[in-house]
Amino acid sequence: MAESSEPAYVDLVRRKQAQLKSGIPAEWRLPAHLIPGDMLSLADSITNAKQYQRVNVIDIPRNSGLLTPKDLEITENFDVCRLLSQIAEGKSSAEEVVRGFSKRAAIAHQVTRCLTEPLFDSALQRGKALDEHLQHTGKPVGPLNGLPVSVKDCFRVKGVDASIGLTALAFKPSTLNAPLLTAGGSSGGEGALIAMRGAMVGFGADFGGSIHVPAMCNNIYGFKPSAGRIPFGGLESGRLHGQDRISMQAVAGPLAVADLEAVMKRDCPESGPVWSKEFTVGVLRTDGLVTPLPPIARVMDEVAESLRRTPGVSVVEVPVPPALKVNGDYTNRIDAIIAPVAPHPVPEIDRYNSIGYTSSFVLLDYPAGTIPVRRESGRHMDSPILGSWDRVNRELWDNIPLTRLRSVVCKKIFLHYITGNL
Secondary structure, eight states: OOOOOOOOOHHHHHHHHHHHTTSOOOOGGGOOGOOOOOOOOOOOOTTTTOOOOOOOOTTTHHHOOOOOOHHHHHHHHHHHHHHHHHHHHHTTTTTHHHHHHHHHHHHHHHHHHSSSSSHHHHHHHHHHHHHHHHHSSOOOTTTTTTOOOEEOBBOOOOOSOOOTOOOTTTTOOOOOOOOOSSSOHHHHHHHHHHOOOOOSSEEEESSSSTTHHHHHHTTOOEEOTTTTOOOOOOOSSSOOTTTTSSHHHHEEEESSOOOHHHHHHHHHHOOOOOOSSSSEEEEEOOOOOOOOHHHHHHHHHHHHHHHTTSTTEEEEEETTTGGGGOOOOOOOOOOOEEESSSSSSSOOOOOOOOOOOHHHHTTTTOOEOOOOOOOOOOOOOOOOOSSSSHHHHHHHHHHHHHGGEEEEEEEEEHHHHOOOOO
């Protein structure tokens, strides 16, 4: 028999994709007419990403006919605290909650390819066990009992792959669970899953913006604590053992539609306030390299003005570049900083620019949250073009299809007080 000239990884990819497809129950699969007709094949979605057309799929789960009225109530009507109360009070069973969110996650995957390892069966079994424990003891199992979460596949889960998209790690199931304090998840797939209510919350590993950026792109909230605030381990990085300790450390933090505070309070001990009677907010309008587009600057003005009207809050301008270098003479105390997540709108695939707005503050280890503000059309930009970066960023709005004209604009707030030289 003649040997195949096909690279070995191609067969691994086919087998892995077949395994992934088999993880979606037949009764949860969308009819063909609900799947966008211009979705590229798996191979084309990688090599021809620019051919993608912007399609709004956010309402497909609700309109699919696959979710019962109870599923819709569970997945759309509650924040974290209220959903946990529903389960603890027996108004909704953990199994019902898990089933509703699992169905929604399966639907989201079929239109976004956001999953790598569906764990629906084990999740349903766990939900059933939690219900039995509550029935027999009258008490939930822990403060997050029954909360549906998603896990980024860099965190090892016993019995399934932690492949991080590498064929070399496919079909090598983990032998243990990562000792993660909470569940993990980040990047575009996690952002899409949370936005489509396939899970209530996920915790991601942020190295240069993997919490900030998906939160911005999917109109959800994200929070990157300082290193070690949320303990975790068992991270699959694709590197040799030990290499992770000689560079910046990934930081675990939550992504959610809302209620980040509720999750953090349950997972991390609280510390007392570190600010004085008057809370001082610094406005950092640019990183000194790439100036935000006028629509981003307008929203910065709106946020700053809103804060100025807030009792007990003082707003000051933060100078740049001293704000990013420890060589300035700005000595006023600042309790928090607001800044853009990016100087441009939510981009098309592979066109994200200027990660300095997120990576710089990972390097400084400042806790930072991403907060959606409002949508912006960006069509009215009459100011002169400032340079090559500004020209490229304006094209992201100038060439934007009408179907995605109103882009989400988010702000980043650093929840760490700063004293001394900035």
